[in-house]
Amino acid sequence: MDQNSDTEPVVADVVDDAVPNATDARFKRNIIIDNPTIQRAQKRIATLIIVVPAIATLMAFVLAFWIPPSVTDLVVLAIMYVATTLGVTAGFHRLFAHRSYKAVAPLRAALAILGCMSAQGTLVYWVATHRRHHQFSEGEGDPHSPYTNDGKTLSKLQGLWHSHLGWMLDSQMTNTVMFAKDLIRDPLIARINNLYGLWVLLGLVIPAVIGGLAAGAWSGALTGLLWGGFVRMFLAHHAMWTSGSTAHIIGTRPFATKDKSTNNGLLAIPNLGEAWHNNHHAFPSSALFGLHWWQIDIGGLFIRGCEKVGLVTDIRKPSREMIADKMARSDSHTGFGVW
Amino acid sequence: MQHEIIESVTRVQAWMVSYLGNLLDIPHENVDVTLAFDQYGLDSAATVAFTSDLGHWLETKLDSRLMVDHNSIQAVSSYVGEAFGTAVPA
Ligand SMILES: [Zn+2]
Ligand SMILES: [Zn+2]
Numbered sequence: 134m135d136q137n138s139d140t141e142p143v144v145a146d147v148v149d150d151a152v153p154n155a156t157d158a159r160f161k162r163n164i165i166i167d168n169p170t171i172q173r174a175q176k177r178i179a180t181l182i183i184v185v186p187a188i189a190t191l192m193a194f195v196l197a198f199w200i201p202p203s204v205t206d207l208v209v210l211a212i213m214y215v216a217t218t219l220g221v222t223a224g225f226h227r228l229f230a231h232r233s234y235k236a237v238a239p240l241r242a243a244l245a246i247l248g249c250m251s252a253q254g255t256l257v258y259w260v261a262t263h264r265r266h267h268q269f270s271e272g273e274g275d276p277h278s279p280y281t282n283d284g285k286t287l288s289k290l291q292g293l294w295h296s297h298l299g300w301m302l303d304s305q306m307t308n309t310v311m312f313a314k315d316l317i318r319d320p321l322i323a324r325i326n327n328l329y330g331l332w333v334l335l336g337l338v339i340p341a342v343i344g345g346l347a348a349g350a351w352s353g354a355l356t357g358l359l360w361g362g363f364v365r366m367f368l369a370h371h372a373m374w375t376s377g378s379t380a381h382i383i384g385t386r387p388f389a390t391k392d393k394s395t396n397n398g399l400l401a402i403p404n405l406g407e408a409w410h411n412n413h414h415a416f417p418s419s420a421l422f423g424l425h426w427w428q429i430d431i432g433g434l435f436i437r438g439c440e441k442v443g444l445v446t447d448i449r450k451p452s453r454e455m456i457a458d459k460m461a462r463s464d465s466h467t468g469f470g471v472w
Numbered sequence: 473m474q475h476e477i478i479e480s481v482t483r484v485q486a487w488m489v490s491y492l493g494n495l496l497d498i499p500h501e502n503v504d505v506t507l508a509f510d511q512y513g514l515d516s517a518a519t520v521a522f523t524s525d526l527g528h529w530l531e532t533k534l535d536s537r538l539m540v541d542h543n544s545i546q547a548v549s550s551y552v553g554e555a556f557g558t559a560v561p562a
Contacts, residue, residue: 166521166524168520170537171520171536308521308524309517310518310521310522310525311521317513317515318496318497323515324513327510329515
């Protein structure tokens, strides 16, 4: 990692590059799109993304009294859960948003597609919003802080709701040209990104087809769709969304960062390492979120595995000394955070 | 009057060419003003951002469907140049 990563601009290197003529008055621009029509459209899509998997999950559990999921359905659920969540944490987050390692084109493409299948927004939009989160953590401009929204202080419950998913319904749209220009101008990534709807659909069709073929019956296609498609989506959504909500609320804070990010070893299992979130805010350009051997970081393990077989190079990570140094300079009682 | 409109259209077009050239990191002379925005790989979020930034430059709010209804730099600049006339910044 670069040696000045202590005072690391977090994402400024990417964002600055994205605004070549920031001082040029002709390119004066905002970080958000202030347009009510767009916000309404955005809210409708976000509502669908949140509500549809939730209702379908409920249906899956009720239906299970009559038609339980097959073993195949549950295996497909598990595989797709891990694959799409890797797409988000190893792909959207560590590779595309923070550029914390380099990957060969087929792996970049695969991670981009898998991340899209997770239905957490398009790749470019996800990255733009996430960079905004780092740039303005816990301040005005942070899209999903549990403490503040649009200049207003949030109560604990409001904050939990807003940071977990409420933000998708009421925050203003991120200007992707300002925050993710590097991806918009990448032809392969732009093409995959612009087929977002197709990938989401494929993520539903694949488990339905496998379930149907394995059972040799339409009921198998239905349980396949429900469990491998919607239940998987529901679980992966909420596991990942905790990195905006509880990961800024509950857990330990070994590093003093300008935000209130926390580490949470229990949640790091289902979200494949995302919950080492205080580590991440302390060292945002590190590809590895687990900084000690006991901090289980499946996303980081995946990236290192890919390095072993030559698909990944230039993994950025802080040295032992940098970690020790930052910890020593952190207020020793950054301690345990519960709001 | 006709002359002023042509001037405005030209100014809007120059701004848009410059913006898209910077966004995609291509030389401005290689920006094809007749090419549809999606051919450039812009998704709806990017064209909405483009529209919003154009609106900031013009110091107004533009319809978010502007670049859907007018799907190239040429189409947008003739529409905007005519609609705003001398209000287009130099
Ligand atoms: Zn965070
Ligand atoms: Zn991040």
